[in-house]
Amino acid sequence: xxxxxxxxxxxxxxxxxxxxxxxxxxxxxxxxxxxxxxxxxxxxxxxxxxxxxxxxxxxxxxxxxxxxxxxxxxxxxxxxxxxxx
Numbered sequence: 001x002x003x004x005x006x007x008x009x010x011x012x013x014x015x016x017x018x019x020x021x022x023x024x025x026x027x028x029x030x031x032x033x034x035x036x037x038x039x040x041x042x043x044x045x046x047x048x049x050x051x052x053x054x055x056x057x058x059x060x061x062x063x064x065x066x067x068x069x070x071x072x073x074x075x076x077x078x079x080x081x082x083x084x085x
Contacts, residue, residue: 003043010036 013029013036048055069082078085 003040003047006036006039006043010040 010033013033045055047053048058074085
């Protein structure tokens, strides 16, 4: 739950930053971005510790899985999921 709250606080910095999509936060919010990213990372690492997950290994496995499901030569510039192209 804390991870979700901290991620929400990070996203809040980008809320209403621009009308045409995600943009960097307004200048007055910029100094807080690193602080909120750190909070998200701390919560994520805490979750990994309690769940017994090796974060680096999980990330490597997920990247390998995505590379197999979404080969660059087939999916670059497309929006379909792996079972739709």
